[in-house]
Amino acid sequence: MDAELASRVEALERDKLGNPLDRSTFTLLVVTTLVLPVVALLIGWGWLG
Amino acid sequence: MSTKLNGSSEGSMPLRRSEQTWGPLAVFGNTASAAIATWCFITGGWVAYYVGAGRGGIAITAGTLIGVFIALLAALPAATRYGVEAVRSTRPQLGVRGAWLTLALVLVILVGWNSVLTIFLSQAGHEALGAMGAPGEVSQGLGTTTIGVIICVAVFALLWRGPDVLRLAGPTIAIAVLILSMIITVVLLVEFGWGHIFDAVALGPLPDDRTNYMIVIELGIAGAVAWWPYVGSLTRHSRSTRGAFGPAVLGLGVMMSLVLVIGLFAALVVPESGGNPTMFMIEVGGPALGLVALAFMVLANVGTTMVGVYACALALKQVPAIDRRMSWRAATALSLLPVIGVVTFFADPFMAHYGTFLAFAGVTLGPVCGMQIVDYYILRRQELDVRGLYDESSTVYRYWRGFNPAGFLAIGVGVAAYVVVLDPVHFVPGPGFTYLSATVPATLASGLTYYAAMKLVPGLLRSSLTGGRPEAELGGRRAASGVPTPAVPVPPGMSSEVTSQ
Numbered sequence: 001m002d003a004e005l006a007s008r009v010e011a012l013e014r015d016k017l018g019n020p021l022d023r024s025t026f027t028l029l030v031v032t033t034l035v036l037p038v039v040a041l042l043i044g045w046g047w048l049g
Numbered sequence: 050m051s052t053k054l055n056g057s058s059e060g061s062m063p064l065r066r067s068e069q070t071w072g073p074l075a076v077f078g079n080t081a082s083a084a085i086a087t088w089c090f091i092t093g094g095w096v097a098y099y100v101g102a103g104r105g106g107i108a109i110t111a112g113t114l115i116g117v118f119i120a121l122l123a124a125l126p127a128a129t130r131y132g133v134e135a136v137r138s139t140r141p142q143l144g145v146r147g148a149w150l151t152l153a154l155v156l157v158i159l160v161g162w163n164s165v166l167t168i169f170l171s172q173a174g175h176e177a178l179g180a181m182g183a184p185g186e187v188s189q190g191l192g193t194t195t196i197g198v199i200i201c202v203a204v205f206a207l208l209w210r211g212p213d214v215l216r217l218a219g220p221t222i223a224i225a226v227l228i229l230s231m232i233i234t235v236v237l238l239v240e241f242g243w244g245h246i247f248d249a250v251a252l253g254p255l256p257d258d259r260t261n262y263m264i265v266i267e268l269g270i271a272g273a274v275a276w277w278p279y280v281g282s283l284t285r286h287s288r289s290t291r292g293a294f295g296p297a298v299l300g301l302g303v304m305m306s307l308v309l310v311i312g313l314f315a316a317l318v319v320p321e322s323g324g325n326p327t328m329f330m331i332e333v334g335g336p337a338l339g340l341v342a343l344a345f346m347v348l349a350n351v352g353t354t355m356v357g358v359y360a361c362a363l364a365l366k367q368v369p370a371i372d373r374r375m376s377w378r379a380a381t382a383l384s385l386l387p388v389i390g391v392v393t394f395f396a397d398p399f400m401a402h403y404g405t406f407l408a409f410a411g412v413t414l415g416p417v418c419g420m421q422i423v424d425y426y427i428l429r430r431q432e433l434d435v436r437g438l439y440d441e442s443s444t445v446y447r448y449w450r451g452f453n454p455a456g457f458l459a460i461g462v463g464v465a466a467y468v469v470v471l472d473p474v475h476f477v478p479g480p481g482f483t484y485l486s487a488t489v490p491a492t493l494a495s496g497l498t499y500y501a502a503m504k505l506v507p508g509l510l511r512s513s514l515t516g517g518r519p520e521a522e523l524g525g526r527r528a529a530s531g532v533p534t535p536a537v538p539v540p541p542g543m544s545s546e547v548t549s550q
Contacts, residue, residue: 005062005439012063012131013435020431021126025291033118033298037111041266044107045259 063439064132064285071216071286073296078220079283080300082352084276085226085308087169087325092272093312094324098253099261102246105313108262110306112269112486117302119492120273123418124280125297127425129290131433134281134360136367139417139456140438141513142424142499146451150460152364154413155278159361160384161406162275163354164391168400170350171196171392177327177343181336190396197392201385204355208362208381215359216286222352227304229345232338233326234311240333241318249317259483264476269309270488271411276301277418282360308349358384369441408473415488416463416495420456423496428503428510437513446513455502455509463495 071079096105127138139151171193178192207214237246254261280297287293312324319329327346331339361384366372371380391399399406425431437445448454470479471487481490503510 008063008065009435009439011065015066019130019290021290021294025294029118029121029294029298033114033121033302037114037118040107040111044104044111044262047104 063435069129069132069286069288071284071293072288073292074220075216076284076287076293077296077300078218078223079215079356080219080297081223081304082219082226082300082349083279083283083356084301084305084353085223085230086166086349086353087173087346088165089305089308090312090315090324090326091169092268092324093309093314094316094322095268096265096309096313097316097320097324098251099264100251100254101249102314102317104262105251105265106310108265109269109309109313112266113273113306113309114269114298114302115266116270116273116488117276117298119270119415119418119422119488120275120277120280121294121297121301123421123425124277125284125293126290126431127421127433128281128285129287129293130431131435131438132285133438134285134363134367135278136364137438138281139421140446141429141433142420142453142459143456144448144451144453145437145441145443145446147448147453147456148367150457151417152367154417155364156361158275158278158410158414159357159364160387160391161410163357163361163384163388164399165403165406166350166354166357167197167200167388167392168193168396170200170346172396173325173327173346174343177331177339177346180328180331181339181343193396194393197396198389200351200354201389201392203351204358205381205385207351207355208359209378211377215356218355219352222348223300223304226345226349226352229341229348230308230311232341233330233345234314236330236333236338237311237314237318237326246314246318252316252320257483260478263478263483263486267471267482267486267488269306270486271407271415273301273305274414274418274488274492275407275410277414278364279356279360282363283356354388358388405474411488412464412467412473412491413460415467415491416460419463419492419494419496420459420499422492423500424503427500429514434514444512448509448512453509453513455499455506458502459495459499462498463491466494467491 093109096109099105100108124135124138127133131138135155136148136152140148143150174196175192207218251261255264280301284293284297311326315322315326315329316324319326322329327339327342330342334341358381362377362380365380365383366375366377375383425433434443434445436443446453467473467487467490470482470485470490471477472479473487
């Protein structure tokens with residue numbers, strides 16, 4: 001591994017710890033892109049009779 | 050070694066924090082400019098064959114958002130946290146050599162999308178210019194080829210200086226395209242009215258309403274999952290994971306749905322348009338509205354092609370031999386050459402098999418996402434081995450001679466599940482399609498298979514957590530519970546629970 005890559009890898013190993021997908025962001029993602037669309041689809045499904 | 054451009058490293062190198070400069074506007078702008086292109090009109094036109102405006106609008110929007118959920122969950126957190134694009138992000142699941150499969154997949158899909166966009170734009174542009182009475186009569190073939198090559202040269206020129214251009218160009222294109230979309234929508238509504246649009250019946254539905262409905266949902270899901278190769282390239286420059294999700298949902302999900310619905314409306318009230326309102330705009334408003342439609346097409350398709358070529362060049366640079374020998378600009382040019390070849394020599398046969406190409410993307414990417422989600426969140430708890438990702442000499446993700454059999458098995462099972470539930474070429478539904486769609490079961494089947502294989506095949510998971518080193522060297526928590534432990538000390542003020550969420 002050359003020096004530039006080694007330096008960047010070390011920096012990434014330090015920095016990454018502060019940047020996970022946290023619970024509130026995950027919850028927001030689930031609500032907006034999974035729960036609401038599924039509810040909308042069910043409404044549309046009910047519309048079909 | 051990668052070429053440095055304006056301080057950013059475009060190649061196999063991980064980004065430094067100082068190089069992750071994209072805020073929410075840049076992420077939104079680039080995801081939106083990537084998502085919106087002529088294909089939205091074409092897909093909207095397909096939707097009109099199966100359902101009307103009301104149910105179609107719901108189904109395509111909801112399906113797109115569900116697909117965005119799958120693609121973002123799989124690709125975004127690893128991209129923002131570790132700076133990985135699509136190819137490198139699959140090293141933990143497929144192995145350091147197995148990720149070549151992803152490289153092949155990504156290159157085929159990106160070159161395919163870029164070719165589709167360029168051909169769409171060149172053909173529609175040639176027709177629109179002709180309809181508006183542009184001087185200089187040229188044959189269709191020569192005209193579209195010339196426009197296609199001009200588009201490729203323009204994209205190359207725009208990417209000359211690397212992704213810094215995207216940071217500025219993405220939002221500009223997105224806002225312009227949004228305004229032009231609004232104009233097209235207003236023209237449609239003024240010309241036909243809500244009543245006419247919502248009373249219009251589907252153009253060629255199948256006998257069963259629920260099957261029609263689910264086909265549209267599947268079009269939305271598969272179309273959005275097809276963004277997986279783009280997500281890493283688009284979000285790795287984001288300052289944070291949290292700050293990238295909302296703008297990406299708005300850009301890839303909401304903006305794309307908006308244009309899909311415009312295509313649906315246009316196809317319902319002007320069936321011969323196939324969802325593309327360009328010619329209709331020229332007929333209604335003459336050259337002035339024709340120019341609006343033409344401007345929309347140029348901005349939308351060039352913006353998407355630019356992002357696609359950037360992602361393609363970045364994928365190429367993940368191959369160490371290419372990264373060492375080829376500059377960023379050369380990789381960009383290499384990404385465009387196949388597109389020019391397709392536009393010049395194979396435009397008609399390629400477009401004749403457009404549906405097969407779409408099916409290929411849909412069938413393969415759902416399983417890749419399923420495998421990646423299980424690996425990143427359940428097996429590794431959001432902790433990847435940085436050296437395993439970037440250091441070619443690392444043994445962490447080497448598995449069996451560089452290949453992880455669990456990943457290949459999972460993708461195989463996922464593809465099989467998709468094909469059982471839906472014939473992807475002719476769109477003939479199989480058992481369970483009406484209730485499950487096809488991409489969702491394929492994603493689930495792949496994820497479950499991957500989990501089972503990683504747990505059941507001796508040594509696979511353990512070796513990819515330890516790189517073959519004794520666990521005692523790696524810290525007590527992982528050794529005791531099987532949960533990956535951060536390879537570096539936890540900074541003050543940050544609990545280990547947060548880091549392993």
